[in-house]
Amino acid sequence: MEQIVVPKKHNLRRNLTILLVAALIIGSARFAGFSIVGTLSGILRGGRLLGRMFLSPAWSYAPRVVDPLVETIRMSVVGTFIGALVAFPVAVLAAENFIRKPLISRPLRFILNIFRTIPAMVLASLFVAVFGTGAFSGVLALAIFTFGLISKLTFESIEAIDYGQVEALMSLGANQINVLRYAIVPQILPQFLSYTLYGFEVNVRAAAVLGYVGAGGIGQVFEQNLSFRRFDRVGVIIILTFFVVLAIDFVSSAIRRRLV
Amino acid sequence: MEHTGPISVEKPFDIYRTLYRIVNYGGLIAIILWGFAGIEYKGIMQTARGTVEALLRGFVRPDVAYLTTMTIDGLPYAVLETIAIAVAGTFTSGILAIPFALLASQNIVGPHVSKVGKFIVTAIRSFPELILALIFISIVGPGAPAGVLALGIHSIGMLGKLFSESIESMDMGVKEALESCGASPFEVLFRAVIPQVSPELISYTLYRFEINMRAAATLGLVGAGGIGAPLIFAIRTRVWPRAAIIVIVLVVTVTVIDAVSGRIRKRLV
Known part of the structure; x- marks a missing residue:
């Protein structure tokens, strides 16, 4: 079976924009001391704390x-x-x-x-x-x-x-x-x-x-x-x-x- | 025809209409009075006048030296940190919002599942970001990462709702065409759904970024990094020239980012 290939325009401005945005996001993440591992463990540990809040609230x-x-x-x-x-x-x-x-x-x-x-x-x-x-x-x-x-x-x-x-x-x-x-x-x-x-x-x-x-x-x-x-x-x-x-x-x- | 005096329009008297109005306006007035009755007014503090004067003096002569302090304790660092928290938080939520949006879209998962998805998204949206920030502060400690986590989770609520609305209003023809060619669900997602809605998605994400800039400034007040931390410190220690320069820089930064982001959004959609 033949694969359909859509030719893509390679335009310089678009690629530069993507590069710039990526650099901004990565730079921001590093600057804010943010990492994917940290996020995941943060969310998991946050879940445990949420459990303490909502599983047995002091009614x-x-x-x-x-x-x-x-x-x-x-x-x-x-x-x-x-x-x-x-x-x-x-x-x-x-x-x-x-x-x-x-x-x-x-x-x-x-x-x-x-x-x-x-x-x-x-x-x-x-x-x-x-x-x-x-x-x-x-x-x-x-x-x-x-x-x-x-x-x-x-x-x-x-x-x-x-x-x-x-x-x-x-x-x-x-x-x-x-x-x-x-x-x-x-x-x-x-x-x-x-x-x-x-x-x-x-x-x-x-x-x-x-x-x-x-x-x-x-x-x-x-x-x-x-x-x-x-x-x-x-x-x-x-x-x-x-x-x-x-x-x-x-x-x-x-x-x-x-x-x- | 000569007409002097006020313009008047004759209206027939309608007893139901009048009663309806009395109930509505009366109820409104009652609610407002009830509100006022509960606000304890302790009288303006003796020191208030002096504080206001000191505050205004601070705004007249703000601490400009703080603006040019290029160390980690300076204002430029705090501004950069605020922007970084907003960017990283918005990006995280922009990515995380896509699966939630798909789950909430009627034309992707069907009417029953989408109701569940919509409820989850609404629940996330109603959970205040400040409380999220406090929760994350007690987990990862005070600082910028707690702020990023709070914004990243909270913004899923709004972005998920907006994303799912634009997915629901997309042209289904492309999706059906790909499905009839035997494309897998992933191919349909990346070749039909995402390309069609991506300008709107980016526009909404930028809009959320504008909101998150203000939120990032607020989060520092409770210790989640950014410009709010030196601000609350300056207010508590009553160093008004410093508090003034921080508020001024905050207003300027938010205004500039709103203008730039708004211009990009206009070109996108």
Whole structure:
């Protein structure tokens, strides 16, 4: 039987790219002290530790996990609410098709980009240093993080609206407030709410670990038990957090599907 | 026709609609109030004002000397280490995600197995990377390898989902053509499936790399190597000029990598 041979183009640029990427990956792996043997043994030993966490979790510890978990959800609710509240007017100002003042929108976009590049954990560690440990610092970090996320998504939505409605209102002599109220808000409100819910989902996940740097919620309890190497309790915390996050994701994405 | 005064649209009154709204908005407000009620506000610490001032002074005059320290304790080393963790972690997960994606794709393994595969991928995705990092730190000790392992495992969740979506939406004709020629499953995989989806796969992997850059910066806060480690140290010891330069460099690095990676992705797909 004859074999089908597909002639391949040997092009220099493609080969050079592959070589470069390979060098980057190998270089990175060596730099980070990473090896395949190390990974495999790490995964195997990780499996054993996971066994200690999940095969015999200390279920009697569960009642003491409830309060911090509730605090985590509360932190996410408040953080999302504050972030979304500030994000809306800022998104309107940052959109280039409505206000049309580059002097406002350009610097705003620049600042928003900076906010979005700072991870929530870094914000939380800064706030813990300034305001002390506790949920308040966590809420502030979540609010700023959500603000960056939602305002970017929202100003992109505003720029993508059907502009005919705006023009129709303007031709009737409506002022900018009326245009905003009757042409822009109705068009983007479902998307904005959907982004807010998405931000809430992200925040619940983030809030669950913020406590590790002292910013309140379940992460603080997690950190204490981990430092005492109480892996059976850590297992309980992880399992309960996992199901809370999953339940919130489920409800929130069900609402989001109905919104948009 | 002359029309002054506000624009108004007459809406017929609908009792169900009104009730529906009251329940929705009322519920929303109740949830928000419930949230606020639980946040303990201890009052801003006496020292907060001084700390904020010191912090801002740090941002005005950051520790530039730290940026040019070329030793292992310098900032350039920490930045390189962060990028290395992100690259190695993303690459590991990119490879590991392919079998998971195949297992989750309906057109490869059938509807029943794919449900199991999808569940596994979702479970991996919901497991926070920070907790993975802490687990690996207690196994391999603090440092970059723990970070690589954490990112490598966690990213399988998102990449596996995205990969399986692009496999499910591929053109099945090529696969069927090869199968009708008597190709083995491996030949089908490497000659029909992978070549078709590889631009999308690479694009998704690059996107995950952008996310992992931020994650790698965070992982250092708990001791998994990278730029987060000197940052948390500077914050704890309140050396604000140093904390400021680290945050500035982090923002610049992430922005540059986002821009480069985004440009490559646009050319790929």
